[in-house]
Each structure stands twice: as structure tokens, then as C-alpha cells.
Amino acid sequence: MAVTKRQKEVLDFISGFVQRNGYSPSFEEIARGLELKSLATVHKHITNLQNKGLLQRSHNRSRSIDVLPPRSKSHPDRLPLMGRIAAGQPVEAIEIAETISLGDIIGNREVFALEVRGDSMQDEHIVDGDFVLVEKTRTARQGEIVVALVRDSEATLKRYYIEGDVVRLQPSNAEMEPIYVPISQVAIQGRVLGMLRKY
Amino acid sequence: MAVTKRQKEVLDFISGFVQRNGYSPSFEEIARGLELKSLATVHKHITNLQNKGLLQRSHNRSRSIDVLPPRSKSHPDRLPLMGRIAAGQPVEAIEIAETISLGDIIGNREVFALEVRGDSMQDEHIVDGDFVLVEKTRTARQGEIVVALVRDSEATLKRYYIEGDVVRLQPSNAEMEPIYVPISQVAIQGRVLGMLRKY
DNA sequence: AGCATTATAGCGAACAAAAAGCGAATGGCA
DNA sequence: TGCCATTCGCTTTTTGTTCGCTATAATGCT
Numbered sequence: 001m002a003v004t005k006r007q008k009e010v011l012d013f014i015s016g017f018v019q020r021n022g023y024s025p026s027f028e029e030i031a032r033g034l035e036l037k038s039l040a041t042v043h044k045h046i047t048n049l050q051n052k053g054l055l056q057r058s059h060n061r062s063r064s065i066d067v068l069p070p071r072s073k074s075h076p077d078r079l080p081l082m083g084r085i086a087a088g089q090p091v092e093a094i095e096i097a098e099t100i101s102l103g104d105i106i107g108n109r110e111v112f113a114l115e116v117r118g119d120s121m122q123d124e125h126i127v128d129g130d131f132v133l134v135e136k137t138r139t140a141r142q143g144e145i146v147v148a149l150v151r152d153s154e155a156t157l158k159r160y161y162i163e164g165d166v167v168r169l170q171p172s173n174a175e176m177e178p179i180y181v182p183i184s185q186v187a188i189q190g191r192v193l194g195m196l197r198k199y
Numbered sequence: 200m201a202v203t204k205r206q207k208e209v210l211d212f213i214s215g216f217v218q219r220n221g222y223s224p225s226f227e228e229i230a231r232g233l234e235l236k237s238l239a240t241v242h243k244h245i246t247n248l249q250n251k252g253l254l255q256r257s258h259n260r261s262r263s264i265d266v267l268p269p270r271s272k273s274h275p276d277r278l279p280l281m282g283r284i285a286a287g288q289p290v291e292a293i294e295i296a297e298t299i300s301l302g303d304i305i306g307n308r309e310v311f312a313l314e315v316r317g318d319s320m321q322d323e324h325i326v327d328g329d330f331v332l333v334e335k336t337r338t339a340r341q342g343e344i345v346v347a348l349v350r351d352s353e354a355t356l357k358r359y360y361i362e363g364d365v366v367r368l369q370p371s372n373a374e375m376e377p378i379y380v381p382i383s384q385v386a387i388q389g390r391v392l393g394m395l396r397k398y
Numbered sequence: 399a400g401c402a403t404t405a406t407a408g409c410g411a412a413c414a415a416a417a418a419g420c421g422a423a424t425g426g427c428a
Numbered sequence: 429t430g431c432c433a434t435t436c437g438c439t440t441t442t443t444g445t446t447c448g449c450t451a452t453a454a455t456g457c458t
Contacts, residue, residue: 225443225444226443226444226445227442227443227444238443238444238445239446239447241444242444242445242446245444258444258445259443259444259445260444261443261444262443
């Protein structure tokens, strides 16, 4: 998200121009101001700055650049929980102002994240690219989703069931078979507390 | 996990540079600032600091170094990303330490959360009890998941497609039918940036 | 104490990729 | 019609990545 040297120059020029004139510069004026000979270069810069969320403008509109206020240094880690949404129904507002944050999931436990590859947890609605939030622990309870190390080699994400003196590691994908392993050969690395997805 | 003397010097130089210039230094500038003759050395330092969770940057991106605020041990909002778990069979793949937090998803946008009720997004792997993270916006692009208010009464979570002058709102559940509504009767409330689940 | 192992720190050179740039043709808008 | 913005292919410059090699300190083991 950081700007490059040149990008900052472009940004500074535009803010300066708006400051001085009260309206935003055309691409050609920007080109002149920065001693650029091609408008394509200006266009590319503008687009990049837009992608970084530092500028805003509307497509094909002349002199429509807005310089956005510099992002507040510390982005919030806590979001307001506005209500519940169900298909077809209006948003059901929540009585009290609630919020949600990662802290609510991790508490004061020691937690790390893993990016999930593959589809072995798809029936659990955990899919490729998702991030599972894992508490570092050596033990797990019946039916929890765990990160387990089998025979010191394979790390997998499975549901954990103890059956006598063997462990059943159950994938959440109807097409995959459970794995049965003697307790002594399974080392639990952690248990899944939550999941985070980014679109 | 503690930094060495040299590492602290590198770190201090980078923060100072960003402070002064508003953009992050290139490897060569770092080398000059620390009187190093090889960029490889700089590279190694950066990588080490990254692994200690003090810096963040993306591979091959120039001037993209971010100095991370030291995270509080008691209540972290940023989690170490330890690697990727290929849930199929294979082993755990570790690599350069990254981190993840809600801030990475929301950026500096105005975001709120909604708790999902029902199964209308189940094919999207969003299920009852999940929290969708929604950016407050009036517009959306083709195919994005949006919170839409139809005819001022029903709020729904659907994929958004413009088809001429009507809007198709596509549920992500094979058993549910899409809704077609004239553009004038649809008000977009926000678009979904991410999702959070708590077990 | 002696030895092996590992982490840090450093160098230069070959290589790879992103950022920045150009000109010209094209396309929207008033 | 005239002013601007957009897009395309292409070149140059800047920047980051990797490899092999040396050296020195810190750690661990016997």
C-alpha cells in the first residue's frame, strides 16, 4: 500500500494544484507539471493511486480528481455489528450497539493463522484461500477441528475423534475418507477457533 | 525473537526515511544509509525483520516496506500467518512470515458487520452465524456480493449483475431463484469485503 | 575445553520483475 | 468540433531476488 517516490510526487502536485486553483488539473496539466511527455503515463499514475485508495475520480470525466484524506494511521480493528441479515427479510437491527473484532475470537490465547489450500474442508464451508485461526494447543476435544501432525510428516486440517486408542481424523468432504491413526502417532498442533475470508 | 544491534539500526533507518520522505526507501537507499555495499545484505536484513514480524512488504514490490507497530502481547489484533496448509494430504509449507488482521481487509473504508441468518449464501460458503464484513457504498461492480435493499423493504445478500436496465440479484443457493428488479428499485447498501466465523 | 551447528553479517554478480515512460490511435462528452 | 481521457504496444530505468562464497559470533553437545 505504500507509495513510490514518483507516485508521491504526482500526488503532491495534484493536491498543490487543487489548493491553488480550486479545481483539479487535466491530465495534460499534470503532464506539464511533472515534465511528462505522454498522457498515458499520467493515466497510469492516476490509476495506480486510485487503486491504492489515495485518489478518487469518475471514469472519463475531465478534471474530476479528488484527493482523499490520508488514511488514518491506525485502521480500526473493531467493527460495528449492525444487525442480522436473512434472505428476503429486512435487516434486523440489533438492540444494543455491539461490535466484533478478532480479539473476540482469540481472547488471550496464543493464536496463529494458516491459509487453507485445497477442498478437504469444503463441507465445513472452509475453502481454498480462507484463513483459519488456530489456537496453539496440544489437546483437543471430541469433534473439534484441529491441525494435526501425523507420523511427524503430514500436517492436516481435520475433525478430531478419539475412538478407543486410535484417533479418527475426519475430513469435511464427502468424497474423502477418514484417516485412522494410533494415538501415539498423532501430534495436535492446534485447534481451530475461527475463520477469516477476504474477497 | 529479539532484534540484534544491526537489525535495530536497519529498522530505525527505515522508519526515519519514511518519516522524512513519505515513501519507503529502495534497497539501494538503505544500503547507502547503512554503508553497505551489497543489496543482498539489505535483502537478508529485510527478510529477517519480516520474519520477526517487525516489517511487512510484498514480494518483488519496490518501495513497499511497511514498519509494523509492535503488537501488544495481551490483546493482539494482528496474527502471524505461519504458512499454508494444503488440506488434502501434504505437509505444512512455511515461508516468509506474514501477518493478517482485520485491517488488511477493511483498509480505510467504512465497514460494518452483519450476522448472517439462513442458508441463502451457502453455495458461497457463507452460512448461518457467519459475519459478513460490508463496506458502506452505493455502487457495486458486476458480480460482487452486495447488501441490497429492494423496493425499500427487503434487504438481501446477493451477487449483483446489471443486465440492461434491470438488475439480477443472484442467490448463492442452487435451490433459490434469482430476482430481477428494475434498477430504480434497487438501493445498494454495501458490498461484501470479507467474512468472519467464530466456532 | 573442544567441536559441531546455527544464526548473523557481509560481498559481488547475474538475473527477473515492477515502475515509469513514450507516441499514436481511439473513444467519450459537452 | 474541440477538449479530455483511455487504451495499446513497446522501451527504458529502477528496483528486488537469488546464488555462491567468506567470516564471526552464539549455542549446544560430549
